[in-house]
Amino acid sequence: MMRLPGLSGRIPKPSDSFAGRKSTNVPKSLVGSVFLKKYKAIRFLGEGSNAHVYLAQATDDPERLVVVKRIKDHVHQNPRFRQFFDNEVRSMSKFVHPYAVRLFDASLTDPLGACMVLDYIPGLTLESVLASHHRLSPERMARLIGPLCHALEAAHKAGIVHRDLKPANMMVQHFGTPEETVRVMDFGFAGFVSKPHIQLAELTGTGPIFACGTPAYVSPEMVRGDAVDARGDLYSVGVIMFEMLTGRLPFECRTQEELLAAHIQDPPPRFNRIGFREISAAVEGVVQTALCKYPSERHPNARALVDQLSRAVGFNIWEETKPEFDAVPVEHRSDDDIVICTLADDDKPKVREPADKFVLSDRFEAMLPERLAAVKLRGFIEDVNGLAVVSEPGLIRVRLELPPGWREPAQQNASKSGLMNWFSSLRIPNVPKSKEPIELDLLMKKIDADRVVVQVAFRPLPWYLPDDLEYWNARCEGYYAILRRYLMAAS
Numbered sequence: 233m234m235r236l237p238g239l240s241g242r243i244p245k246p247s248d249s250f251a252g253r254k255s256t257n258v259p260k261s262l263v264g265s266v267f268l269k270k271y272k273a274i275r276f277l278g279e280g281s282n283a284h285v286y287l288a289q290a291t292d293d294p295e296r297l298v299v300v301k302r303i304k305d306h307v308h309q310n311p312r313f314r315q316f317f318d319n320e321v322r323s324m325s326k327f328v329h330p331y332a333v334r335l336f337d338a339s340l341t342d343p344l345g346a347c348m349v350l351d352y353i354p355g356l357t358l359e360s361v362l363a364s365h366h367r368l369s370p371e372r373m374a375r376l377i378g379p380l381c382h383a384l385e386a387a388h389k390a391g392i393v394h395r396d397l398k399p400a401n402m403m404v405q406h407f408g409t410p411e412e413t414v415r416v417m418d419f420g421f422a423g424f425v426s427k428p429h430i431q432l433a434e435l436t437g438t439g440p441i442f443a444c445g446t447p448a449y450v451s452p453e454m455v456r457g458d459a460v461d462a463r464g465d466l467y468s469v470g471v472i473m474f475e476m477l478t479g480r481l482p483f484e485c486r487t488q489e490e491l492l493a494a495h496i497q498d499p500p501p502r503f504n505r506i507g508f509r510e511i512s513a514a515v516e517g518v519v520q521t522a523l524c525k526y527p528s529e530r531h532p533n534a535r536a537l538v539d540q541l542s543r544a545v546g547f548n549i550w551e552e553t554k555p556e557f558d559a560v561p562v563e564h565r566s567d568d569d570i571v572i573c574t575l576a577d578d579d580k581p582k583v584r585e586p587a588d589k590f591v592l593s594d595r596f597e598a599m600l601p602e603r604l605a606a607v608k609l610r611g612f613i614e615d616v617n618g619l620a621v622v623s624e625p626g627l628i629r630v631r632l633e634l635p636p637g638w639r640e641p642a643q644q645n646a647s648k649s650g651l652m653n654w655f656s657s658l659r660i661p662n663v664p665k666s667k668e669p670i671e672l673d674l675l676m677k678k679i680d681a682d683r684v685v686v687q688v689a690f691r692p693l694p695w696y697l698p699d700d701l702e703y704w705n706a707r708c709e710g711y712y713a714i715l716r717r718y719l720m721a722a723s
Contacts (some may be wrong), residue, residue: 381534384466473519
């Protein structure tokens with residue numbers, strides 16, 4: 233096998249594309265089953281947060297291998313997910329490009345579960361390549377960025393934004409040969425969850441956080457909660473280029489909060505400051521432009537990024553990596569082979585209409601990507617000295633103005649019974665009038681990748697009922713104004 237300049241070290245062992253986290257509790261019994269009556273699962277590859285992944289073969293052509301992504305039950309059962317699935321399947325079924333993984337089939341009604349059928353791409357993820365080789369030469373980097381930008385240019389013209397570009401979503405084919413290239417995976421589908429789930433530890437700062445991925449490649453506008461367009465993908469390309477050239481990320485932070493803040497505030501380090509003086513200023517200029525904090529400061533499109541990079545490395549990347557055919561125009565493809573789901577009724581979050589006159593509720597929409605939600609909500613909770621007590625998919629419960637030494641009565645009395653329970657209940661801390669604790673529920677559902685509907689409900693605790701309705705309302709409205717400032721703020 234021919235080695236290309238710019239890579240040194242051992243050649244990593246090839247692995248299956250689409251393989252995710254291995255699990256000991258997955259439906260491996262589906263191996264041997266036939267999806268959509270024409271794709272037989274022959275091996276379990278792994279799983280992500282949304283799907284179990286299988287290698288499968290077409291029943292009418294056993295030599296033809298595909299990947300079946302079976303959507304997890306808790307994801308596809310939500311009506312808002314079905315709307316997203318419908319829209320994305322229609323758009324991706326009409327996007328065929330040599331440098332993008334192709335969607336062949338999809339269904340929400342298959343007896344084995346909702347699923348998508350995609351290209352099987354043997355090769356190595358760019359993530360595994362960088363883990364073994366750490367750095368690529370500028371020329372090597374450019375020859376891989378070219379195919380990526382060809383795919384992005386075509387997708388963006390078709391109205392498709394990836395939103396989750398990272399080395400793990402780029403499959404390197406023909407590794408170490410002159411034909412080396414990449415294919416982009418998970419266009420338009422990665423990361424969607426109908427009900428945001430912010431773990432309690434993310435709101436309280438204590439306890440373990442079980443992370444699914446990293447915000448290392450997210451654009452500043454997504455963190456700020458601004459609208460995200462194609463130029464958000466170009467920021468992610470900038471992070472990937474930085475990592476390919478230096479073997480490290482532009483922002484190396486101790487916590488997720490610091491990392492998100494760095495995307496918004498900190499300039500990426502200059503290459504000579506971190507020990508990479510051999511990288512030309514022209515190449516660095518391409519990376520720095522892609523990493524600008526605001527979309528208007530970046531390249532206007534993927535082609536413009538490649539054109540600047542071509543001038544920096546001294547050869548025409550766009551032409552040298554031009555695919556044999558471009559993306560198939562939308563009007564040249566049909567929906568006949570794609571099974572489209574039936575949409576359910578509107579599924580905005582609902583709160584039971586209260587009979588209690590002290591319960592106040594309202595609903596609003598916010599630009600709130602999930603990566604940002606935990607940071608903003610934790611800031612609100614700390615600002616008002618609240619306590620997060622429940623965090624489930626789509627629900628966060630916070631208590632405000634709890635008296636010193638507060639403990640849940642049920643917890644106080646768990647080991648007592650009878651008369652002792654009654655005596656213990658008398659020890660619930662007293663509070664001054666007009667200082668009764670407030671319980672705040674936030675029910676959240678995504679409208680799309682960046683917007684969320686927030687249903688807010690304030691209510692008193694059963695042990696502390698207020699007696700001044702007007703003042704109670706004023707207190708709740710004050711907290712509501714603070715909450716909206718946090719969730720609606722652009723930064």
